[in-house]
Amino acid sequence: MSDRLVLALDIGGTNARGEVLDVRLGAPLVRADLPTPEQDGEATIATIESLCRLLLAGLSETDRARVQAVGLAVPGIIDAETGVVRLASNLGWSDEPVAARLSALLGLEVVLHHDVTAAGLAEHRLGAGAGAPDLLAVFIGTGMAALVVTGGEVVSGGLHQAGEIGHMPVEQGGRPCPCGQTGCLEMYASARAIGRAYGAVTGDVSATSLDVVTALGTDPRADAVWSEAMDWLAHGLLGPITLLSPVRIVLGGGLSASGAVLVDALRTRLDALSHVAAVPEIVTASLGQRAGVLGSGLATFAAIERTQLV
Structure with missing residues (x-):
């Protein structure tokens, strides 16, 4: 798993942050951020897609081939197993199959995480x-x-x-x-x-x-x-x-x-x-603003190890 990369995203009510990380969770290969639309679900989907494409565009062709999954940390009530956001009022989502929609757009597996669970996991393990x-x-x-x-x-x-x-x-x-x-x-x-x-x-x-x-x-x-x-x-x-x-x-x-x-x-x-x-x-x-991204990376690499996502 050491050669794999993930796109680790943390989508807040104000900013959407992303990094390309390897399993060591050190300095990112690429970092990008975009403003989050307020309470507009469709615009938020488009923003996340754009953020992922910005991250991928910053990689070499060889490194793009190493990207195994997108870790998506979002606020609200989520069903991580199905990839459905039950309620994220600040993002404009209700019973939205976010993981499936983004996976179809990006051609990558999308692993959904709660943003605070991700950030808290990073602070618990690393901070x-x-x-x-x-x-x-x-x-x-x-x-x-x-x-x-x-x-x-x-x-x-x-x-x-x-x-x-x-x-x-x-x-x-x-x-x-x-x-x-x-x-x-x-x-x-x-x-x-x-x-x-x-x-x-x-x-x-x-x-x-x-x-x-x-x-x-x-x-x-x-x-x-x-x-x-x-x-x-x-x-x-x-x-x-x-x-x-x-x-x-x-x-x-x-x-x-x-x-x-x-x-x-x-x-x-x-x-x-x-x-x-x-x-x-x-x-x-x-860990500052990196907590959510680092936690998203931690949880996504753990999911890769459990399920061998390809």
Whole structure:
């Protein structure tokens, strides 16, 4: 398997990233990225196809012949066995046979992965979660989801949907979520939600969570938006912490770029809220934006080894 290559993709709500990787998962042979269309399923399929063709175009003819599969990490509710995305509201997919459609377009086997499972797997094996047998890796970006590791094993759940922490309702009758529920955690504490909340009070519709973090301490409106979001985040995480008792929480995704500002705010609130569960160590992810791509590569090479994809 050492001579094989994969196209490892991580499709987020904002950006679609891809790398051509060998089994060592070192520096990519080729790297490319494209913006992700917002809630447009057909445009997202076209974007992924274009991204794959960009990656293939950067390879020599010899290396193109070594590509065995596409690893496709996407958000939402997925059925990895059938390659169907049951729901990815941020990408505009509902019961979409994404793997089969892309395989037909590209002439390559497409292996579907959950984006956070992939990124969490990379952090667990290679990054900030290494050495922690019981881990909660929470990725906060356009949406929110988590990887759960217990006893050193990734928990997928009996219905293969474990970790959808962003869609845990935290407020009865709360804000409507694109998933169809109301009061989901990601509507209050995701990077997108924080940016939108700041935009609502400043009038800047392009405001982002980074703008909020940058303005902390100088703009009371940013302070208030951040404080409310951190309250919701701690409230949402207290249940999983109490249930699972992880030894470490790894915070990843775009919001983790705020570093100690995020870790300290969450730690302070969890210490105040929790009267039963021990509050675990909290760290930020160490693999950055490559986590999802590396995890997609890891999981795809594992699938090749299991099934001998050709």
